[in-house]
Structure formats: structure tokens, C-alpha cells
Amino acid sequence: MIDINLTGMFIVVRACLPWLERATGATIVNLGSGQSLLPDSPNRTAYSASKGGVLNLSRALAAELAPGIRVNTGCPGL
Numbered sequence: 001m002i003d004i005n006l007t008g009m010f011i012v013v014r015a016c017l018p019w020l021e022r023a024t025g026a027t028i029v030n031l032g033s034g035q036s037l038l039p040d041s042p043n044r045t046a047y048s049a050s051k052g053g054v055l056n057l058s059r060a061l062a063a064e065l066a067p068g069i070r071v072n073t074g075c076p077g078l
Contacts, residue, residue: 001046001049001050002050004050005047005051006053006054009030009054010057013028013061021068021069025070027070028061028070028072029073029074030054030057030058030074031054031076032054032055032074033047033048033051033075033076033077034076035047035052035077036048036054036073051075054073055073058071058073
């Protein structure tokens with residue numbers, strides 16, 4: 001779960017960063033989950049942890065890449 005949801009997202013952003021840095025108005029939009037904001041479902045610990053990591057990865061990227069690249073996370077819920 002961590003490899004797919006979090007590590008995979010990190011690898012894709014890292015691979016695309018050279019092109020994003022050359023573009024004007026570049027934006028990264030990551031797909032999070034309501035579980036990253038309020039992990040309340042039983043037996044979903046790994047999923048909640050991975051999506052919480054996505055949310056914090058996005059926050060860290062936003063701080064690091066600003067102002068040239070905007071980073072957002074959509075967190076749909078039930």
C-alpha cells in the first residue's frame with residue numbers, strides 16, 4: 001500500500017520535475033483521501049497511513065517548490 005500510494009507518487013513527481021521546472025504555471029495535483037484527514041475506518045490502517053503520507057508529501061513539495069510550481073491534493077471522501 002505504501003509503495004503504490006506514496007512511494008509511487010514520489011517517484012512520478014521526481015521523474016517529472018525537470019519538465020515542471022521549465023514550464024510556466026506548472027501544477028502538481030495529487031490524489032489523497034478523506035482517510036488522510038480523518039482515519040476512521042477499521043482495517044484500513046495501511047491505506048490511511050499511505051494517504052496521510054501523500055497529504056504531507058504534497059505539503060512538503062508545496063513549500064519546497066513554491067513559487068514556481070503549485071502543489072495541491074484532492075481528498076475525496078465517502
